[in-house]
Amino acid sequence: xxxxxLNILLVIFAIGLLFxxxxxxxxxxxxxxxxxxxxxxxxxxxxxxxxxxxxxFTCGHAAFMCIGAYISSVxxxxxxxxxxxxxxxxxxxVVIVFPIILLIGGAVAAVSSLLVSVPSFKTxxxxxxxxSIAVNYxxxxxxxxxxFLGGSRGFQGMKDTVWAMIDVFDGPWMLFWVINFTIFxxxxxxxxxxxxxxxxxxxxxxxxxAAEIMSVNTNKIKIINFMVAAGLAGCAGGLYAHIIGYVNPxxxxxxxSTEALVMVYLGGMGSLSGAIMSAIIFTCLLEVLRxxxxxxxxxxxxxxxxxxxxxxxxxxKWVMIPLLLIIVMQFRSEGIMGNRELGDVxxxxxxxxxxx
Amino acid sequence: xxxxxxxxxxxxxxxxxxxxxxxxxLTAVNDxxxxxxxxxxxxxxxxxxxxxxxxxxxxxxFYQPTEGQILVDGIPTAGLKPHKVxxxxxxxxxxxxRLWNDMTVLDNIRVAQHSQLGYGFFHAxxxxxxxxxxxxxxxxxxxxxxxxxxxxxxAEELPKNLPYGTQRKLEIARALSSHPKLLLxxxxxxxxxxADAKDLIRLIRWIHETFDVTIWMIxxxxxxxxxxxxxxxxxxxxxxxxxxxxxxxxxxxxxxxxYLGDDNI
Numbered sequence: 001x002x003x004x005x006l007n008i009l010l011v012i013f014a015i016g017l018l019f020x021x022x023x024x025x026x027x028x029x030x031x032x033x034x035x036x037x038x039x040x041x042x043x044x045x046x047x048x049x050x051x052x053x054x055x056x057f058t059c060g061h062a063a064f065m066c067i068g069a070y071i072s073s074v075x076x077x078x079x080x081x082x083x084x085x086x087x088x089x090x091x092x093x094v095v096i097v098f099p100i101i102l103l104i105g106g107a108v109a110a111v112s113s114l115l116v117s118v119p120s121f122k123t124x125x126x127x128x129x130x131x132s133i134a135v136n137y138x139x140x141x142x143x144x145x146x147x148f149l150g151g152s153r154g155f156q157g158m159k160d161t162v163w164a165m166i167d168v169f170d171g172p173w174m175l176f177w178v179i180n181f182t183i184f185x186x187x188x189x190x191x192x193x194x195x196x197x198x199x200x201x202x203x204x205x206x207x208x209x210a211a212e213i214m215s216v217n218t219n220k221i222k223i224i225n226f227m228v229a230a231g232l233a234g235c236a237g238g239l240y241a242h243i244i245g246y247v248n249p250x251x252x253x254x255x256x257s258t259e260a261l262v263m264v265y266l267g268g269m270g271s272l273s274g275a276i277m278s279a280i281i282f283t284c285l286l287e288v289l290r291x292x293x294x295x296x297x298x299x300x301x302x303x304x305x306x307x308x309x310x311x312x313x314x315x316x317k318w319v320m321i322p323l324l325l326i327i328v329m330q331f332r333s334e335g336i337m338g339n340r341e342l343g344d345v346x347x348x349x350x351x352x353x354x355x356x
Numbered sequence: 357x358x359x360x361x362x363x364x365x366x367x368x369x370x371x372x373x374x375x376x377x378x379x380x381x382l383t384a385v386n387d388x389x390x391x392x393x394x395x396x397x398x399x400x401x402x403x404x405x406x407x408x409x410x411x412x413x414x415x416x417x418f419y420q421p422t423e424g425q426i427l428v429d430g431i432p433t434a435g436l437k438p439h440k441v442x443x444x445x446x447x448x449x450x451x452x453x454r455l456w457n458d459m460t461v462l463d464n465i466r467v468a469q470h471s472q473l474g475y476g477f478f479h480a481x482x483x484x485x486x487x488x489x490x491x492x493x494x495x496x497x498x499x500x501x502x503x504x505x506x507x508x509x510x511a512e513e514l515p516k517n518l519p520y521g522t523q524r525k526l527e528i529a530r531a532l533s534s535h536p537k538l539l540l541x542x543x544x545x546x547x548x549x550x551a552d553a554k555d556l557i558r559l560i561r562w563i564h565e566t567f568d569v570t571i572w573m574i575x576x577x578x579x580x581x582x583x584x585x586x587x588x589x590x591x592x593x594x595x596x597x598x599x600x601x602x603x604x605x606x607x608x609x610x611x612x613x614x615y616l617g618d619d620n621i
Contacts, residue, residue, distance in 0.1 A: 188481055191480060191481050191483065192480055195487070196463075196466045196467060196469070196470070196473060196491060196494055197470070197475065197477065197479075199459065199463055199467045200470050202456065202459055202467075203456050203467050203470075207456055207457075210454040210455070211456075211467075212418075212437070212439055213418070213438050213442060213448060213450075214467065214468040214530065215443060215468065215469070215470045215472075216470040216471075218439070219437075224477055228477075339458065
């Protein structure tokens with residue numbers, strides 16, 4: 001029983017969160033922050049599979065989030081919304097169909113990852129980074145030019161699905177799905193990467209030639225690894241679209257990809273627990289720095305010298321966070337965890353969880 | 357029935373027929389032939405840059421030959437990726453050690469059995485019955501292998517923290533973990549002192565006897581070669597200049613010229 005302590009605590013925490021949201025103990029704002037943390041955990045852990053575990057450098061992860069978001073949005077509007085005519089499915093089936101819609105979005109994103117994984121057979125490092133940026137731009141431009149999806153005006157109508165769920169049972173449904181998918185993501189990645197099959201990914205990272213000679217089918221493992229990463233990012237995108245109720249191609253541009261990259265490098269390459277921790281820290285930082293009062297206090301020495309300067313939180317945020325990354329890279333270049341898991345840093349902790 | 361059995365027994369583990377490899381204008385290997393019968397322990401020597409490692413890279417499928425044919429256990433390897441060639445029963449080590457340095461010693465051995473896992477992605481995710489059975493067996497085999505190689509106490513260490521000689525040994529153990537029929541050793545004694553080299557001779561002989569494997573090795577230490585190999589082939593500038601027993605090769609005039617230079621100048 002002792003070795004499941006942490007797992008049970010996590011489940012209790014998740015259920016507590018849902019109850020608190022249901023009985024309005026925590027307000028909508030906190031709920032949004034928690035859901036953003038969940039989505040960011042999905043993004044950072046999935047990108048960590050490629051950039052950390054496999055040692056490739058891709059910076060177009062938002063492209064897959066975008067594909068997942070659009071596919072699941074369109075499907076959900078088709079099934080439960082009114083934009084494209086009458087809903088295809090009865091509203092009561094939404095509770096079962098919604099996760100399937102998200103998974104389909106993820107699956108399409110996974111297939112689209114072939115755009116990056118096939119070139120990765122021949123190229124590495126900088127060249128693959130350029131390819132991944134190209135894929136990011138391709139996806140955004142393609143969707144911007146699809147008028148039936150709203151083009152650059154964006155696409156909406158997903159709230160119908162959320163309301164259909166609320167009609168079935170009045171509860172914090174999106175929080176429920178985000179918690180479930182976040183746990184599913186971390187669990188699936190952990191299982192994949194801790195199996196001998198998944199350790200082939202680490203072998204490719206450490207010595208690709210040796211991996212190929214030692215019977216690892218490097219091309220296949222690369223495809224699978226990219227697919228898992230992109231698929232989970234696609235699920236994250238679907239959730240994001242349904243939380244906001246509106247998607248716009250520009251919200252998945254290179255800045256979004258960079259956010260995911262920052263989380264991975266902040267947490268430490270190849271460390272699953274590092275990616276989770278940095279996603280939490282990063283999201284909380286973003287929220288804290290959104291407050292004008294805090295920015296004013298932080299910059300009071302500067303505003304004292306330049307009294308005419310009125311820093312705005314929305315802008316300064318994007319100065320502070322890259323600065324944080326520079327500081328972390330300067331003083332702890334391996335990131336917070338640095339290729340180790342929480343259990344390696346605190347061996348005693350291992351007694352309290354079993355996460356397989 | 358009896359006849360087919362004799363025939364399969366006579367299939368060479370590795371057969372290379374008139375192999376030629378050109379890199380641009382450079383002919384790295386020219387018309388190279390070799391036939392390794394099961395249980396053989398033979399060597400390939402030659403001065404630096406003679407094309408020895410190129411032959412190994414060709415044999416393990418790392419390069420596709422310009423001309424010629426390579427058969428592993430009777431199966432032509434043309435067009436096969438290196439991991440497929442490995443699956444045919446070949447394993448190799450590298451001149452400069454290529455272990456996975458951030459994986460434990462045990463994982464190094466386990467991952468080398470990747471082609472024989474027998475389960476895929478969804479088995480790994482669902483931790484199916486087959487996954488558990490195979491994983492258990494792989495771990496058991498890896499531990500046994502580490503045990504016979506006297507490396508078990510390092511199982512949870514990272515290879516980069518091990519002494520150089522132990523890393524060499526581990527690389528050979530990793531190559532053997534995929535149950536190969538043919539083991540290619542690329543300069544296993546490189547960087548070892550004479551005491552370690554003696555251990556290595558004992559180790560290779562012991563592997564040859566215990567694991568029932570054909571060994572083909574490249575080596576610069578002539579004493580290692582003389583002691584171990586029944587057949588030695590000498591190449592220089594991609595051309596085969598001599599072959600035969602250790603004694604024959606040692607006194608061959610072409611070999612002397614290749615190594616020591618021509619005294620007629």
